Amino acid sequence: MNPGELDRLIVLQEPTESQKSGNYEVVNAYGAKDVNVWAKIEFGEESEQLTDEGLQVYSRADFTIRFKRINENWRVKYDNKTYNINSIKPIEGRRNYIELNCESTSITNFKT
Numbered sequence: 592m593n594p595g596e597l598d599r600l601i602v603l604q605e606p607t608e609s610q611k612s613g614n615y616e617v618v619n620a621y622g623a624k625d626v627n628v629w630a631k632i633e634f635g636e637e638s639e640q641l642t643d644e645g646l647q648v649y650s651r652a653d654f655t656i657r658f659k660r661i662n663e664n665w666r667v668k669y670d671n672k673t674y675n676i677n678s679i680k681p682i683e684g685r686r687n688y689i690e691l692n693c694e695s696t697s698i699t700n701f702k703t
Contacts, residue, residue, distance in 0.1 A: 621666060
C-alpha cells in the first residue's frame with residue numbers, strides 16, 4: 592500500500608466504562624481517549640428502511656490505517672458521522688496496516 596493514500600484524518604474512539612452516580616449501573620462512554628489517525632476511506636453501499644421511528648439510513652465504509660491495537664468495541668468518527676466497527680482485517684502482513692469494516696446508522700424522525 593502507498594502511504595500517500597492515507598489522506599483523511601479520522602478519530603478512533605476507545606470506550607471507557609463509567610458508573611452513574613448513586614447507581615451501580617456501568618455505562619460505556621466514548622470521547623475520553625480519542626486518537627487521531629490518517630486513513631484511506633472507501634465508501635460502500637447505503638441503504639434505507641422506513642420504521643416506526645422514521646427513516647433509518649445505513650452507511651458502510653472501510654477505513655485502512657497503519658497498524659494499531661484496537662478491537663471491535665472502538666468506533667470511528669469521520670465527517671460528523673460515527674461508525675461502529677464490524678470487523679478488523681490485517682492488510683499486507685507484518686502488522687503494517689489494518690482495514691476497519693464499519694457501519695453507521697442514522698434515524699430521521701418525521702413526527703412533529
